[in-house]
Every structure is written in structure tokens, then in C-alpha cells.
Amino acid sequence: MIKIEVRLFATFRNGRGKKVFVEMDQPTVEDVLQSINITNEEVAILLVNGQDGHFDQVLIEGDYLSIFPPVGGG
Amino acid sequence: MYGYHGKILRINLKTQEVKVETLDLDTAKKFIGGRGLGTKFMMDEVDPKVDALSPENKLMVVTGPLTGTATPTGGRYMVVTKSPLTGTIASSNSGGFWGAELKFCGYDMIILEDKSEEPIYLNIVDDKIEFKSAKHLWGKLVGEVTDELQEAHGAKARVMTIGPAGENLSLLAAIMNEKDRAAGRSGVGAVMGSKNLKAIVVKGSNKVGIHDPEALKAVFKDSLKKIRENGVTGEGLPTYGTAVLVNIINENGAYPVNNFQESYDPEADKISGESMKEDYLVRKNPCYRCPIACGRWVEVDGKQMAGPEYETLWAFGSDCGIRDLKEVLLANDWCNELGLDTISAGTTLAAAMELRELDLVKAEEIEGQPLEFGNVNAIVEWTKKMAYREGFGDKLAEGSYRLCDMYGRPDLSMSVKKQELPAYDPRGIQGQGLQYATSNRGGCHVRGYLISPEILGLPEKIDKNALDGKAFWAKAFQDLTASIDSAGLCLFTSFALGADDYAALINAVCGTDHTGDTIFAAGERIWNIEKMFNLESGVAPSEDKLPRRLLEDAIPDGPSKGQVHQLDKLLPEYYELRGWTKGGIPTDERLAELGLK
Numbered sequence: 062m063i064k065i066e067v068r069l070f071a072t073f074r075n076g077r078g079k080k081v082f083v084e085m086d087q088p089t090v091e092d093v094l095q096s097i098n099i100t101n102e103e104v105a106i107l108l109v110n111g112q113d114g115h116f117d118q119v120l121i122e123g124d125y126l127s128i129f130p131p132v133g134g135g
Numbered sequence: 136m137y138g139y140h141g142k143i144l145r146i147n148l149k150t151q152e153v154k155v156e157t158l159d160l161d162t163a164k165k166f167i168g169g170r171g172l173g174t175k176f177m178m179d180e181v182d183p184k185v186d187a188l189s190p191e192n193k194l195m196v197v198t199g200p201l202t203g204t205a206t207p208t209g210g211r212y213m214v215v216t217k218s219p220l221t222g223t224i225a226s227s228n229s230g231g232f233w234g235a236e237l238k239f240c241g242y243d244m245i246i247l248e249d250k251s252e253e254p255i256y257l258n259i260v261d262d263k264i265e266f267k268s269a270k271h272l273w274g275k276l277v278g279e280v281t282d283e284l285q286e287a288h289g290a291k292a293r294v295m296t297i298g299p300a301g302e303n304l305s306l307l308a309a310i311m312n313e314k315d316r317a318a319g320r321s322g323v324g325a326v327m328g329s330k331n332l333k334a335i336v337v338k339g340s341n342k343v344g345i346h347d348p349e350a351l352k353a354v355f356k357d358s359l360k361k362i363r364e365n366g367v368t369g370e371g372l373p374t375y376g377t378a379v380l381v382n383i384i385n386e387n388g389a390y391p392v393n394n395f396q397e398s399y400d401p402e403a404d405k406i407s408g409e410s411m412k413e414d415y416l417v418r419k420n421p422c423y424r425c426p427i428a429c430g431r432w433v434e435v436d437g438k439q440m441a442g443p444e445y446e447t448l449w450a451f452g453s454d455c456g457i458r459d460l461k462e463v464l465l466a467n468d469w470c471n472e473l474g475l476d477t478i479s480a481g482t483t484l485a486a487a488m489e490l491r492e493l494d495l496v497k498a499e500e501i502e503g504q505p506l507e508f509g510n511v512n513a514i515v516e517w518t519k520k521m522a523y524r525e526g527f528g529d530k531l532a533e534g535s536y537r538l539c540d541m542y543g544r545p546d547l548s549m550s551v552k553k554q555e556l557p558a559y560d561p562r563g564i565q566g567q568g569l570q571y572a573t574s575n576r577g578g579c580h581v582r583g584y585l586i587s588p589e590i591l592g593l594p595e596k597i598d599k600n601a602l603d604g605k606a607f608w609a610k611a612f613q614d615l616t617a618s619i620d621s622a623g624l625c626l627f628t629s630f631a632l633g634a635d636d637y638a639a640l641i642n643a644v645c646g647t648d649h650t651g652d653t654i655f656a657a658g659e660r661i662w663n664i665e666k667m668f669n670l671e672s673g674v675a676p677s678e679d680k681l682p683r684r685l686l687e688d689a690i691p692d693g694p695s696k697g698q699v700h701q702l703d704k705l706l707p708e709y710y711e712l713r714g715w716t717k718g719g720i721p722t723d724e725r726l727a728e729l730g731l732k
Contacts, residue, residue, distance in 0.1 A: 068386065070379075070382045070383070070386075070409065071371065071374070071375060071379055071382075071408075071409060072374070074409065079404065105366055105591070105592065106383060106590070106591065106592065108386055108387065108694070110694060111386060111387060111388045111399075111693065111694020111695070112600075112694060113596070113598065113599070127382075127386035129382075129383055130366065130370070130371070131365070131366020131367050131370060131371050132366070132367060132371030132372075132375065132379045132380075132383060132591075
């Protein structure tokens with residue numbers, strides 16, 4: 062089992078808070094998101110350790126996710 | 136006459152002579168309007184070598200063919216002049232309602248010439264143009280001036296004005312309308328101040344002619360649907376405003392901290408769009424006919440005011456080492472009242488803080504709050520002193536490049552062509568860095584917002600760290616943006632709309648036969664004429680560069696740790712795609728193809 066930090070932003074915080082920790086065995090990004098009831102389709106920006114990530118990416122100890130719904134520009 | 140009224144209002148501020156001239160529609164269509172048309176007039180009428188703050192410089196206030204029409208966001212205007220900050224062409228875009236009201240007065244553009252001997256303001260009601268003394272307004276804040284002029288000329292009159300920063304010729308001065316919308320960048324407010332022109336009041340009753348109202352209805356409906364169904368324009372921007380970018384850019388490790396010394400801020404969330412919504416947001420603050428409504432309205436200690444954009448939160452926030460949202464909101468409000476560009480004002484303070492950190496600026500030079508990273512009490516005080524040129528504020532008013540140059544370290548100014556960079560560290564977003572370096576008005580994110588594909592994934596996601604394809608994307612975004620700016624629409628529509636949509640909107644209004652390709656081609660023409668103005672003004676191609684720090688000093692920590700910007704690998708391909716020489720100069724052949732020779 063590894064512990065993955067998920068940083069949540071914008072409307073993903075509703076009902077979940079700013080950050081959650083998920084403990085799973087060899088999870089992919091998709092597995093982690095499913096466990097907190099977020100579908101791939103809802104995610105517009107997906108970062109693993111601050112770099113562009115993929116839903117089928119297998120995570121390792123120490124990885125963290127940052128996820129955003131469709132948001133904006135400036 | 137469709138889209139354009141076909142009329143130019145030429146005003147000599149010294150002689151108070153007013154002429155109404157005919158706008159050549161072929162020229163107008165070639166350059167679309169706004170930014171393009173204004174630059175064409177600057178090239179034809181003003182020596183690019185002119186001192187920007189001399190009476191010989193002209194101030195062009197230009198609408199687009201879609202300004203004042205029933206197109207989504209069709210209310211924008213451009214201020215085009217020579218910039219006192221950069222020496223380049225300046226074209227600063229503003230929303231709100233003033234641009235549409237100017238169009239309702241029956242003019243496509245105003246050309247302001249020479250300099251009034253005394254402070255004046257203009258009152259324009261359709262074909263009635265009045266020169267009024269502004270002695271009683273000189274020195275007053277933007278909000279107060281706006282209230283007084285609306286009291287004098289009616290609540291429906293729209294007011295554009297400079298604040299004390301423009302009067303005092305701060306090179307960071309903006310031109311404000313509706314109190315909180317700004318033609319913010321490149322020091323256009325100082326040009327207005329140099330002409331002793333405090334304000335322009337407009338109230339009009341002329342509708343804009345529409346070539347095909349039925350077609351416009353259909354295109355409008357289609358555009359609106361795309362804007363509403365797009366996640367960014369339909370949900371993200373309306374809910375959080377641009378401030379939502381604080382966390383996005385920070386999580387990407389491209390969020391500059393302490394004058395770009397670092398690029399990740401563990402405490403950024405304290406000044407984020409999410410925090411602003413939670414603690415201060417009262418409502419949205421939309422511009423004319425805008426379905427997006429990204430503008431914010433906040434309340435601080437019982438006082439309501441316009442809320443800041445992302446750039447402002449960052450400039451006065453993390454770039455100055457500050458994570459106190461309330462102080463940043465107040466600094467933003469003071470910039471609106473004083474008429475200051477929030478990006479350049481905040482980042483000039485950050486540069487001063489680094490000079491102080493290095494003890495190049497001595498403690499005894501700073502009378503008042505210490506200019507030190509993280510001093511929450513410094514930002515409002517020094518913003519005011521910057522606008523009034525009080526004490527050390529006199530040096531701050533010159534912008535970060537001139538300030539750092541005074542202390543022998545111009546490399547500490549995080550600027551391009553002397554204009555301060557916005558809130559994206561290009562070491563972590565390679566395409567945006569190329570865009571910064573080649574921007575025709577110096578450090579700027581909205582000349583080609585590559586954050587859209589590199590970070591937000593619109594219209595498609597590209598690798599932020601890759602170099603391949605970035606020259607193509609930079610050119611394409613720069614050209615399309617030039618056309619959007621010239622049409623009179625907000626750039627934010629481009630998250631949802633493409634070149635074909637803009638062609639359809641312009642065709643329905645003007646009766647033109649644009650295609651997506653001709654929209655890009657018009658933008659390229661505009662980009663090249665801007666470049667020609669800059670070259671003739673003496674801004675050498677070698678100024679297409681980035682600050683040394685971004686090219687040589689690796690990001691010390693965070694997600695982009697170890698990265699520098701690789702401009703030397705991107706610039707040659709960019710010049711080649713533009714059809715310019717290897718040295719970055721448009722060739723005669725390319726200019727001829729674009730109809731500029």
C-alpha cells in the first residue's frame with residue numbers, strides 16, 4: 062500500500078476539502094480519482110508531481126496529484 | 136455603412152480644432168480596426184522616433200467593427216500610441232462600457248494631437264464636442280473624477296480618465312474607464328497626462344449598422360452556445376475569475392516568487408481565486424455584452440470595490456513575497472484609483488525589494504515602510520508614492536528596468552523591452568517565453584496566450600517543456616490575437632471560438648468575405664506593421680530577448696526545478712516561420728505579400 066496526496070482545486074474542493082490522501086496498492090491515476098468519486102471526464106488539468114500526467118499512469122510512493130476542473134485564463 | 140461608421144474624430148488639443156474625417160473603408164478592412172487600424176495611422180502620421188511624452192506623439196483611441204454590436208464581448212477599445220515605457224508601439228485594450236459608448240457617438244476612432252496648455256477634459260455627445268477645463272479635477276482619484284463627471288453630464292455618460300499616476304507621467308500609468316477597467320499597459324496613461332487631457336466623457340445615440348442582422352443572430356447564437364458550453368468560458372472564469380490561475384500556475388511550478396528568484400510558492404493558496412471567492416467575493420462585475428463575466432466585485436472591511444485579476448494577485452502577492460489577500464485587494468483598488476498598471480506596479484516593487492535585499496538600495500533611501508519581500512505594510516504605501524513620485528517613489532515611477540539600471544543591475548528587471556513580465560515563469564513554460572521575447576509591446580502575456588495550449592489544454596494540450604512546434608504556436612496565437620484585438624472583442628472568447636467563428640461574426644456585421652485563413656493573414660499583417668514601427672523607432676531585433684536570470688539561472692525548487700528557458704533554440708525557427716531574416720527583420724518580400732510595401 063502506498064499513500065498518494067491529491068491536491069484539489071476549484072469546484073473539486075466542494076465536499077472534499079483542499080487535499081485528500083488515498084491509500085492503495087499500485088494504483089493508477091484513474092484508480093485514485095475513482096476512489097474520491099471524480100471521473101476522468103471531469104478533469105481538465107492533471108498533474109503528477111507538477112508535470113503533465115496520464116490517467117493510466119501507475120503511481121509510486123511519494124507521488125502527488127494536482128487536479129483541476131475546466132477553469133480559466135488570465 | 137456596416138460595422139464602421141466611416142468617421143474619424145481628429146482633435147487638436149492645443150488649438151481645440153475639431154475635424155470629422157472620412158475613414159477609408161478599404162484601409163479599415165485591411166487592418167480590421169482597433170489595434171491594427173491604430174497602428175496603421177501611427178505609422179502614417181507619427182515619426183516612430185518621436186519622444187513618446189512630447190506633443191508630437193499622438194494618442195489614438197480606436198474601436199473595432201464589432202465594438203457596440205450584438206456580438207459576445209463586443210465592447211472593447213484600444214489605445215494606440217508610442218509607449219514611453221518601451222519605445223515600441225503601445226496598444227492597450229480595455230473592456231467595460233466606454234468603448235461601445237464611443238462607437239454610439241458615431242465615430243470609429245479619435246485621434247488626439249498636440250498638447251493642451253491647461254488641464255482639460257472632453258465631453259462628446261454625438262456630434263457635439265466640448266473642451267472643458269479640468270483644473271478642478273486635476274490631482275483627483277479616478278473614482279472621484281468619474282462620479283463628478285457623471286454628476287455633471289448624466290449617469291448614462293461613460294467616463295475614461297487618468298489618475299494622479301498619469302498626471303505625474305509615471306511610465307506605469309494606465310487609462311481607466313468605469314473606474315476599474317484599464318487600458319493598462321505600456322504607460323498609455325502618461326501619454327494622456329503629457330497632453331494635459333484628464334478625461335473623455337462620451338454619450339451617444341448612433342447605432343452601429345449591421346450588414347445582415349439575420350446572419351448575425353445565427354452566428355451570435357452559435358458563438359454564445361460555444362462560449363457557454365466551454366468549461367473555461369462557461370464555468371471556470373464566471374465562477375472564479377482569472378484568479379483561479381494562482382493555483383494552476385503554481386502547481387505547474389511556473390509561478391514566480393520574489394522577483395522570479397523562485398517559481399513555486401507553498402503558500403500561494405492564501406491569495407488564490409478559491410480563497411478570494413470564499414472570503415471576499417460579492418458578485419461578478421461584467422463588461423458590455425459579456426456572457427463570461429470574469430470581472431470580480433469584492434468587499435473589504437465593509438467597502439466594496441473591484442477585485443483583482445490573477446496577474447495582480449501575483450504581482451503584489453507572491454512576487455513581492457506577500458500572502459495577505461486583503462492587502463493585495465487594497466493595493467489593486469489603489470492602482471485603480473491612482474490609474475496604475477497593476478502588473479508593472481507590483482513587479483517594479485518586487486524589483487526594488489530585490490535591490491534592497493542586495494543592499495544596492497540603501498535603507499536610508501527608503502523613507503517609510505521598508506521595501507522588503509514579505510512586508511505587507513509596504514505595498515499600498517509604495518504604490519501611492521509611485522503614483523505621486525514621492526521620495527524613492529520617483530524612481531519606482533520609471534518602471535523596473537530604469538530603476539534597476541540606476542543601480543547598475545538592469546538584469547534584475549524581469550522585463551522584455553523594458554516592460555515588466557506577467558505572472559508566468561517561462562523557464563517552466565517554453566512557448567510562453569518565446570512569446571514574451573518576441574512580443575511587439577514588450578513583456579506581455581496577451582499578445583499570444585500560449586498558456587492556453589501549454590497549460591490549460593486549449594484548443595489542445597501540448598507539452599509545456601517541449602520545444603518542437605512552439606514557434607508555430609507562438610506565431611499562430613500572435614496573429615489570431617492581433618485580429619481579435621482589432622475586431623473589438625475580448626481575447627477570452629478565444630478559449631471557445633476559433634478563427635472561423637471570428638470570420639463569421641465580422642462578415643455578418645461588416646459584409647466582408649473573411650475566412651479563418653484571412654483572419655490569420657490580417658493578424659499577420661498587423662503583427663508586421665507593429666514590428667516595422669518598432670524597428671523604425673530604434674527598438675533593435677536584439678531586444679527580442681529574455682532577462683539573463685531566465686536563460687541562465689535554473690529554477691531552484693518545485694515542479695520545474697533545474698529548468699532554464701531555451702530561447703536560442705526557438706528564435707531561429709520563429710523568424711523563419713515569420714518569413715523574416717535570421718536577424719529578425721521582416722523581408723521586403725514578406726512585407727509585399729502582406730500588402731505593407
